Amino acid sequence: MSEAKFRIIVGMTALAASLCAGxxxxxxxxxxxxxxxxxxxxxDTEKRSAAIFTELGKVLTHxxxxxxxxxxxTPRQGDVSRIHQPPVTRSADGHxxxxxxxxxxxxxxxxxxxxxxxxxxxxxxxxxxTWAGKTIGEICEQIRDPARNGGRKVEELIEHIGKDTLVGxxxxxxxxxxxxxxxxxxxxxxxEAWVKTGAACPAP
Numbered sequence: 001m002s003e004a005k006f007r008i009i010v011g012m013t014a015l016a017a018s019l020c021a022g023x024x025x026x027x028x029x030x031x032x033x034x035x036x037x038x039x040x041x042x043x044d045t046e047k048r049s050a051a052i053f054t055e056l057g058k059v060l061t062h063x064x065x066x067x068x069x070x071x072x073x074t075p076r077q078g079d080v081s082r083i084h085q086p087p088v089t090r091s092a093d094g095h096x097x098x099x100x101x102x103x104x105x106x107x108x109x110x111x112x113x114x115x116x117x118x119x120x121x122x123x124x125x126x127x128x129x130t131w132a133g134k135t136i137g138e139i140c141e142q143i144r145d146p147a148r149n150g151g152r153k154v155e156e157l158i159e160h161i162g163k164d165t166l167v168g169x170x171x172x173x174x175x176x177x178x179x180x181x182x183x184x185x186x187x188x189x190x191x192e193a194w195v196k197t198g199a200a201c202p203a204p
Contacts, residue, residue: 033058033182036193049197050140056190057136057202059161060143064170064180066132069125076132079178094124110174117174121166126150140201154199162188 034055042048059065067076073090074083088100096102106122128148131139142148143157152160161167162184170180180187194200 031179031181033186033190035186036189039193045197046200049194049200050202052190052194052197053140053200054136054202056161056187056194057139058181059170059187060131060139061136062170062178062180064173064177069129069131071130071132073124073127075124078176081132090124090127094126096123110172112175115174115176117169117177119166119169135202135204137202137204141204144199144201154195158188158192158195161191 036052039048039051039055042051063076063079063081067078067081070076075088075090076082077084086100088096088102091097096104102122102124105116107116107118108120109118110116111118129142129150131142134142144154146152149157150160168184171182171184173179
């Protein structure tokens with residue numbers, strides 16, 4: 001191989017590596033969650049609280065959340081939120097119909113050979129907790145309302161979003177599914193900061 005060809009190959013390899021590194025860095029940055037401390041410059045407490053929830057909204061509007069909080073009674077799948085296949089419905093308890101229970105396919109953990117996600121409590125969110133297609137402001141009003149958030153006080157949302165293991169699946173969804181932005185701990189920290197600043201909501 002001539003020296004000229006060698007230099008071209010080396011140059012192309014370096015360029016490819018640089019592009020890949022830049023893409024990875026961009027993906028990491030776009031997938032991150034801002035820390036609560038990054039909102040301290042907003043002096044108005046209500047506006048700061050609303051801004052914090054808007055950041056949390058990156059998680060709540062991600063397919064890992066909206067697929068299980070769908071607008072109707074049918075869950076969605078994948079990063080494009082396609083209708084669940086095989087066809088299933090919520091049923092009364094959110095665990096599927098008597099002839100097609102969620103646990104029939106979804107086991108206690110992700111089954112990677114079959115690309116099937118799993119958790120011991122796999123089920124759809126209650127109908128009153130569906131929010132796919134809503135604005136961040138609408139989701140905020142809903143999630144702080146005990147009648148539409150599973151009967152929780154806003155303080156209890158810190159534990160629910162920050163530590164619940166079914167919620168936590170969103171960050172470990174298995175092969176072929178992108179995780180929710182940031183980490184569960186970061187999402188929990190945002191919820192805590194939002195609650196401590198008055199749990200204000202962005203404009204609908």
